[in-house]
Structures are given as C-alpha cells and as structure tokens.
Amino acid sequence: MRQTIISAVALATLLSAAAPSFAGPGFEPSVYAEVVGGRTSVSSKYAANGDDVSFGAGLGYQYTPNFGFEVYTRSLSFIPIVAALSAPGYYPDQHSGIAAIGTVPLNESFSLFGRAGVGRTTMKANRNTLSDRTDTDAVVGLGVRYAFNRNFSLSLEGTYLSKSEVSVYSFGARYQF
Numbered sequence: 001m002r003q004t005i006i007s008a009v010a011l012a013t014l015l016s017a018a019a020p021s022f023a024g025p026g027f028e029p030s031v032y033a034e035v036v037g038g039r040t041s042v043s044s045k046y047a048a049n050g051d052d053v054s055f056g057a058g059l060g061y062q063y064t065p066n067f068g069f070e071v072y073t074r075s076l077s078f079i080p081i082v083a084a085l086s087a088p089g090y091y092p093d094q095h096s097g098i099a100a101i102g103t104v105p106l107n108e109s110f111s112l113f114g115r116a117g118v119g120r121t122t123m124k125a126n127r128n129t130l131s132d133r134t135d136t137d138a139v140v141g142l143g144v145r146y147a148f149n150r151n152f153s154l155s156l157e158g159t160y161l162s163k164s165e166v167s168v169y170s171f172g173a174r175y176q177f
Helices: 002-018
Strands: 030-042 052-062 067-075 090-105 110-125 133-147 152-161 166-176
Touching: 030 067, 030 152, 052 166, 067 110, 090 133, 110 152
Parallel strands: none
Antiparallel strands: 030 052, 030 166, 052 067, 067 090, 090 110, 110 133, 133 152, 152 166
C-alpha cells in the first residue's frame, strides 16, 4: 500500500513536470489559501480505530501551472484508548508540514495533483504519566481539483502520513489570490 502511494505520487510529479499547460497565456503565479475537512483513520493500538474528523488549512504559492508548494496544518482528532488494561502509549493528534504540489491539468476545469512533503506530528500520550512528543512524518497524497474560475476551486484528496500510519481523506475549498 505504502509503495503504491509513493509510486503514484512520483508518477504524478513526473507527469506534472512534462505535461503541457492548459492554463494558457493568462496564468500568473500567485498565493492561495485553502480550508479542508475530512475523515482520518489510523493503525494504532493506542487510539480508537475508527474514522475521526479532521479539519485543516493551508497557505501556498502556485509557481507554475504544474508546480507549487504549501505549508499546512491538519487536526487528526483521534480518541485515545485509556482503559485500565490497555498499554500506555502515543497516538497522533495534530500534523503540520510543508509539501511540494505537482499538478496535471486535464482541461480548463479539472486537474489531478500529487503532494510530497514532510511534517511534524504531535503524538499525544494516552496516560497522564507520559509526556507528549513530536515525530517527523513523510507525507504523500493524491487528489483531484475542479476550478470554477481562476480564483475558486474544490478538491478531493487522499493523504498518507508514513511514520504515524495515518490516512486522511479530505474535501477542500481553495481561493487563489
């Protein structure tokens, strides 16, 4: 699974570099802001293994029609398992990072994009006797975006945090200035 996601992101990044631009002569590099909401799942014996809510935001720069970068943050909102018989440990709670975004325009409105980056994940302790910690996570993702016009678009994305083994499925709204 992990290798498939990494391969897909690498392919999307390569295609975005080689793909012709459908943006036409009117493209101008610009800053964008994005808000997202979605569901998360985790493989952890320290958090309830269900789908939990995630909210986030990002601020990025679209350098070319095919390449940009973004700084972002996501809440992961997992419910810890704190039963008397459960083992003490850590579960992911918050993630912030930076990512390169490769985009492949399919036509004037639709585009595919891939995310590759790195970030810090806050790992919360499921016991008061343990201190919280942070881990560095590699991040990969794939998505599709629909642009209503030059400024406003909606997206669906699947993202994977490799070290903490978190999957995030999100719906986002983006405004490009």
